[in-house]
Amino acid sequence: MRVTFLGTGGAGGVPRFGCTCLACQRAKGNHRHVRRPCSALIEDGNHKILLDAGLMDLHDRFEPGELSAIVLTHYHPDHVQGLLHLRWGKGESIPVYGPPDPGGFTDLFKHPGILDIFDLSAFGALELGDFILTPLPLNHSKLTFGYAIAHRNGARFAYLTDTLGLPQVTDDFLSRWRPSHIAVDCSHPPADVSGKTPQNHNDVTAALAMIERSGAEQGWLTHLGHETDCWLMANASALPKNVTPAADGLSFDITTSHSPT
Amino acid sequence: MRVTFLGTGGAGGVPRFGCTCLACQRAKGNHRHVRRPCSALIEDGNHKILLDAGLMDLHDRFEPGELSAIVLTHYHPDHVQGLLHLRWGKGESIPVYGPPDPGGFTDLFKHPGILDIFDLSAFGALELGDFILTPLPLNHSKLTFGYAIAHRNGARFAYLTDTLGLPQVTDDFLSRWRPSHIAVDCSHPPADVSGKTPQNHNDVTAALAMIERSGAEQGWLTHLGHETDCWLMANASALPKNVTPAADGLSFDITTSHSPT
Numbered sequence: 001m002r003v004t005f006l007g008t009g010g011a012g013g014v015p016r017f018g019c020t021c022l023a024c025q026r027a028k029g030n031h032r033h034v035r036r037p038c039s040a041l042i043e044d045g046n047h048k049i050l051l052d053a054g055l056m057d058l059h060d061r062f063e064p065g066e067l068s069a070i071v072l073t074h075y076h077p078d079h080v081q082g083l084l085h086l087r088w089g090k091g092e093s094i095p096v097y098g099p100p101d102p103g104g105f106t107d108l109f110k111h112p113g114i115l116d117i118f119d120l121s122a123f124g125a126l127e128l129g130d131f132i133l134t135p136l137p138l139n140h141s142k143l144t145f146g147y148a149i150a151h152r153n154g155a156r157f158a159y160l161t162d163t164l165g166l167p168q169v170t171d172d173f174l175s176r177w178r179p180s181h182i183a184v185d186c187s188h189p190p191a192d193v194s195g196k197t198p199q200n201h202n203d204v205t206a207a208l209a210m211i212e213r214s215g216a217e218q219g220w221l222t223h224l225g226h227e228t229d230c231w232l233m234a235n236a237s238a239l240p241k242n243v244t245p246a247a248d249g250l251s252f253d254i255t256t257s258h259s260p261t
Numbered sequence: 262m263r264v265t266f267l268g269t270g271g272a273g274g275v276p277r278f279g280c281t282c283l284a285c286q287r288a289k290g291n292h293r294h295v296r297r298p299c300s301a302l303i304e305d306g307n308h309k310i311l312l313d314a315g316l317m318d319l320h321d322r323f324e325p326g327e328l329s330a331i332v333l334t335h336y337h338p339d340h341v342q343g344l345l346h347l348r349w350g351k352g353e354s355i356p357v358y359g360p361p362d363p364g365g366f367t368d369l370f371k372h373p374g375i376l377d378i379f380d381l382s383a384f385g386a387l388e389l390g391d392f393i394l395t396p397l398p399l400n401h402s403k404l405t406f407g408y409a410i411a412h413r414n415g416a417r418f419a420y421l422t423d424t425l426g427l428p429q430v431t432d433d434f435l436s437r438w439r440p441s442h443i444a445v446d447c448s449h450p451p452a453d454v455s456g457k458t459p460q461n462h463n464d465v466t467a468a469l470a471m472i473e474r475s476g477a478e479q480g481w482l483t484h485l486g487h488e489t490d491c492w493l494m495a496n497a498s499a500l501p502k503n504v505t506p507a508a509d510g511l512s513f514d515i516t517t518s519h520s521p522t
């Protein structure tokens with residue numbers, strides 16, 4: 001299983017329009033530090049699955065027929081806005097799976113165009129080729145699923161954003177499931193530094209706790225805000241060795257599953 | 262007054278994702294034929310006003326403070342979707358004016374971020390620097406205003422999309438007002454060729470009738486679909502001499518008003 005972070009930013013991204021903080025200045029000067037809407041591509045040579053659709057150039061990035069499916073964590077604009085344009089394509093339809101959110105997003109359900117939109121249910125596994133995705137309830141301001149993504153070859157990856165900590169049922173599931181890699185919401189710098197109590201999204205402290213508790217070999221921080229980037233610039237060595245801030249375009253392969261103990 | 266068409270496409274744009282028609286093939290091969298979401302920039306050296314916000318890279322195209330205002334025709338996604346990201350900027354707020362549509366667009370009214378959103382009313386003039394914009398009711402599937410845009414130097418430009426024909430009150434206004442340039446919705450090829458009765462948007466026939474009735478010296482076709490482009494490719498000489506299909510990036514200056522007769 002190959003995972004590519006296509007976007008690793010929170011709503012507003014990095015650089016943030018009009019912001020002059022160090023992280024935003026750095027991103028303006030070097031595109032490697034730009035963070036676009038949070039999303040990832042999962043592939044195995046046979047299938048490509050897009051996790052979240054907030055990138056607004058999906059119609060330019062992908063060829064017709066290239067994506068086997070789009071899987072949504074939730075219907076906040078920064079995770080679905082790219083579908084507003086993509087839907088008006090022609091030809092082969094694209095299956096889109098997401099949480100059962102009757103409000104959905106603007107007029108997407110009324111005018112789905114080439115999108116075939118399906119509701120998932122918590123813990124109801126979705127099979128796509130050799131992938132099995134299990135929707136996991138998260139703690140967010142809108143009905144949101146993380147995904148436990150297994151491949152028949154044994155690779156296991158958990159993708160958990162947007163969330164602040166985890167509901168007990170999801171925590172229980174992950175303790176048994178044991179991902180080898182995990183990507184988690186890390187929107188905010190540590191609350192004890194910022195003085196802001198996290199709401200709806202992890203701060204660095206909550207993100208690191210989630211990674212450690214999962215027992216994953218490797219943790220990835222995603223959905224990073226510009227203030228998190230500023231904190232990381234000043235505290236580069238504060239992260240555990242097995243935790244890495246994700247970056248737009250960064251890929252990694254998961255070849256084997258974490259051996260259950 | 263300088264007018265620049267930033268986008269001249271209908272919903273879905275040209276090329277349309279997955280389409281292989283002649284117009285879409287041409288646009289894939291030559292970026293000059295690409296049509297992005299319908300929008301225009303009006304400027305006079307002191308102020309820049311953006312008409313519609315469907316372009317999804319507004320945060321990259323404009324510097325903070327560059328736009329004096331954004332003026333919306335209506336809250337369909339292809340005319341406002343770029344605000345979903347832009348709103349999360351920092352610093353100086355951007356005034357946004359649009360029709361009084363309580364539903365608006367997704368969570369934009371609830372979380373406007375740096376946008377200050379104001380309702381306009383039909384025929385209630387909006388003054389921005391030396392510009393005076395008069396909202397004109399249009400015929401569309403959602404509450405929609407066209408704009409009669411006057412400059413204190415006498416230049417007059419009417420921007421009328423999305424619409425199928427005009428309500429009597431707007432037609433009456435334009436007959437008296439006499440724009441020198443007019444840009445009109447031209448989403449579809451002529452109905453007698455396509456066999457499809459136009460709905461909510463002009464076909465070529467309705468667009469040409471609207472331009473002729475306005476008495477404008479110069480008419481521009483905008484909000485063009487790929488099927489309209491195909492028709493234009495085959496019927497290049499079918500348009501009157503004073504009517505030109507707009508193109509993304511095309512600019513023109515209006516230096517004097519049309520002399521009223």
Ligand SMILES: [Mn+2]
Nearest residue numbers: 011076078162
């Ligand atoms: Mn988000």
Ligand SMILES: [Mn+2]
Nearest residue numbers: 074076140162
């Ligand atoms: Mn969210």
Ligand SMILES: [Mn+2]
Nearest residue numbers: 272337339423
């Ligand atoms: Mn439109």
Ligand SMILES: [Mn+2]
Nearest residue numbers: 335337401423
């Ligand atoms: Mn419309």
Ligand SMILES: [Zn+2]
Nearest residue numbers: 019021024226
């Ligand atoms: Zn910043």
Ligand SMILES: [Zn+2]
Nearest residue numbers: 280282285487
């Ligand atoms: Zn086409």
